[in-house]
Amino acid sequence: MPTKPDSQAPQVFPLAYESRLEARPLSQVDLVVIHCTELPDLTTAREYGERVLYPARADGSGGTGNSGHYYIDRDGRCQRYIAPDRIAHHVRGYNPRSIGIELVNAGRWPHWLDSRHQAMEEAYPDAQVDALIALLNALRADLPSLRLIAGHEDLDTAMVPASDDPDILVPRKRDPGPLFPWQRVLDEVRLERMQVGVTPPTPAKLRASGA
Template structure:
């Protein structure tokens, strides 16, 4: 897995509400959270990220949605939707201290909470994993406190009623899922897995 960051490969495309997200010092960021989009493609993930889910309040706050900071497509292209000094909404309870990286992957799409469709069968292409390793190496240079890495499923362990049968509980989040090669990634970057 090559880990030489290529800054030319990063495409900066801020979400429309990026400037309304709360700011933070980069010294506060000690965690990277790996997600998969659980959507069919990058365009759909971008569309979802642009949705305003938190109405704007009288004090000017709000007017934002859910999104990671970085998105890596299946072909290895990397997009930054939210700057690292902004707090993106990507994982419950850990947003102020973390960077969210979304890997384009179908996951359980479109039956996220259906008990009959919990398998995650799409793997991660090597070019996508190479881009992830390069991004993680670049972030380690930019973020002095960065020490930890976790999967979304490690941090959001809530169980919720299945959409097909409320008597069955299924994981709210399973990403990046069982096919994510943790050992390969941890060998490429000196981060400690936080669970």
């Protein structure tokens, strides 16, 4: 019989561009950001992480893409794509100070910005949440400056035109979404939830402003 994945020990599978990401002292990290992949599986999430979105420049910088540091599959398997001492591109405005953790979850996939498909209905399995809690506690022990936790939706509250109707605004980011068990995580991890914005409203018609 297959053995249960060891969620206590993330497997290290660095992305090809990891060494080109800016280095940072671990003392700079005080925040962890929880995401969901909004993709069907870990294989697809890896493919997205491998995409080079920022072309290489003459000074040797660039040639990188968007990725979290850690990915946790539905069965609790945990993989590390980017080392914590590198700045990954995973959340607008907070990358230099944060670690990104991605939970495999379909979210709004494949109609991310369609106003008719904004529900996030996939629950987070116990094995996945247990692995997340274990990882958070390990990071908390390894990084004395780590004290804050946030959801992607807490930090990126932008509203954008819906893909099906530009007169409707939808949240740019909703992850980890309404089914993420915040209370369970906060009860078991000594981190304070950081919220800089309000929860994005449900899709709504823009008011005619004349502006």
